[in-house]
Amino acid sequence: MSLDLLPDYIDKINQRLEREKPVNGLISEIESVLNVDQLAILLESFPIKLRTDLWEILSDETQQNVFIVMKNESRQLLLDVLDDAQCFPLLTKLDAFNLLELSESLNDRFIDYAVSNMTAKQRSLYKKSCDYDLSEVGHWQNFTELQIPQRLKLSAVKKVCAKSLPAFTDVAYIVDDNALLVGEIAINGIFNATDQQQYLTAINQHVEFIDSNNNISEAAEKLINSGKSALPVVDDNGCLTGRLDLPTAYRYKEQIIETQLIQSAGLVEEEDLFSSVWLSSKNRAVWLGINLVTAFLASWFIGLFEATIQQVVALAVLMPVVASMGGISGSQTITLIIRGLALGQITEANKRDIIVKELKVGAINGLLWAIVIGVITYLWFDTFLLSLTIFIAILGNIVIASLSGVWVPWVLSRFKIDPALSGSVVLTTVTDIFGFIVFLGLGSLLLL
Structure with missing residues (x-):
């Protein structure tokens, strides 16, 4: 039931901050109502600067407990902005099982400090578990058996x-x-x-x-x-x-399911909702590149039927590239947004920040791949105006797709329609229509 309170608390925090009112009392109330998993979700609903300010208000004990259950990337973002004097206390009460879970997101310096603060027994258990591969039960076992x-x-x-x-x-x-x-x-x-x-x-x-x-x-x-x-x-x-x-068995299964969902959209596992624009762009660029290969493959097959196409052959050959690049860009965003909606992290208060972030991500990736595709098109067809046409279409479609990835699930959820089931269909329609109008419209103006 307390999970349903997350959007209200996110809005209350934003409203108080906008009015420059203190939030200490509200944070104390939230600490008493939400458990550590829900507190982690709440913190991850804010940009990193604001998240750090809220973090410093939490009690030391709450910080230690929330630190353990945060997503890896969110934990790393926090460690990046805290100094050592703030980081080390978070590691003083970790047992072997907790440190094993966190070790992927901690550097050797922090791991060594955490191990040095363990009891001799916990230190021995940790070293024993490290002997097992991540895929083996021994790495995942806990030591609370009677x-x-x-x-x-x-x-x-x-x-x-x-x-x-x-x-x-x-x-x-x-x-x-x-x-x-x-x-x-x-x-x-x-x-x-x-x-x-x-x-x-x-x-x-x-x-x-x-x-x-x-x-x-x-x-x-x-x-x-x-x-x-x-x-x-x-x-x-x-x-x-x-x-x-x-709990460990179900947590593992949920992690695998979420990993498959995230990776199916070309995202990196556990990407934070407010991770840096550059990091988000870099994470998604790889899969955009992979998608580009498949898109050009589809275009090559269409090109096999060039003799049957009577009007502006090159435009028809390159149309799948425009549609496909917009589709994959939008699906990356929509997957992240649907997860945020499901966890109650996205509200009217923080929607603008998310839109701004996704607009920047779309602009960076749009510019990158518009240049790549424009160059390939010029080498392929030796026509500058055609390259310029597809450059503008790709840039515009990826930006629109990133924005649509935020707006489509948001609008669908407001109309009580499950965005997980219908979001991709609507998104694909939006990106296809926009991409084809821009591409074919510019082609008509510049090439005919």
Whole structure:
């Protein structure tokens, strides 16, 4: 329910800032209402300068917790603007599991500092997990499992379980003196047992486990389908090393799904909504280049039928290039915007900043690829006016596509139409019509 409050809080913050009113009290209220995941989303809804100002208002504990759950690029943007005195406190309370998740977005200096502040046990666990590949379960396991020595008496076992249990703990794992996994017992089975024999009888010796070298994708599916909240992880010798729990399994699956969605539009995984214009342009330029290759391939096939085209052959051959470049540029923007709408990050208050950013991104990529395509066209057809025509059409279509990528999902969502289902269709129509009108219109004026 608190996620529904995100747009309201984003608007309230912007309204107070526009009136030059302090937001400290509002931030304190937000801290008490939203959890750390939602606070991370809220911060990522603002440009980096404003985001940094809001960050400094948060309490030290909230900063440490939000820092852990932020997207990699958002975390890196924050580290880039904070000095070392502000960064190091964020790393003092990381355990092995948290540091493993953050290591991709931290430089060696920060990682070394975080490791130096760990306990000896956590330091050992971190180094052990680093021995595993990112695709292996051992890299993803956590170390919050409840281990019960096999020789422990029932009274001692009950004392151990009477303490605060880790989240998603419904069983305790029984291990021998060498940490070999020998069984498991339900927590309620421990407290229901009245004597040692009843306790031993309740132990399940046929434990479903995951090998630490197993593929994480297959292991996550196994856990989700098992009906359990966690499964123990063992090494090659059968010794208990940790566990894989449901939050980790689902987080991995969601990460894979989001990665596929983002990459299908040619974006870089976890691109921040307000990442720098240059970084966003660079991230998307590669896929625009790949799309250019396929577009020219389609044009070459059309050129095979040149003899059948009776009017301005070159225009007909190059039409797919104009349409395709506008389409891919728009789809990159619309994917990012749809995700922002789904998370409640985009409101009337910050829409203008997003439009300005996307306009700059479209202008940079439009100019870059308009020059490339113009040069290729000149080398292909040896006609300057044709090159100028397609230069203007490509530049205009990519800029319009970037703006449409913001406006189309926004308008559709206002009319209660799912932009994820219909946004691409509308966007393609807009870019095609605009591209063809500009390209063919200029062609008629300059070439006929």
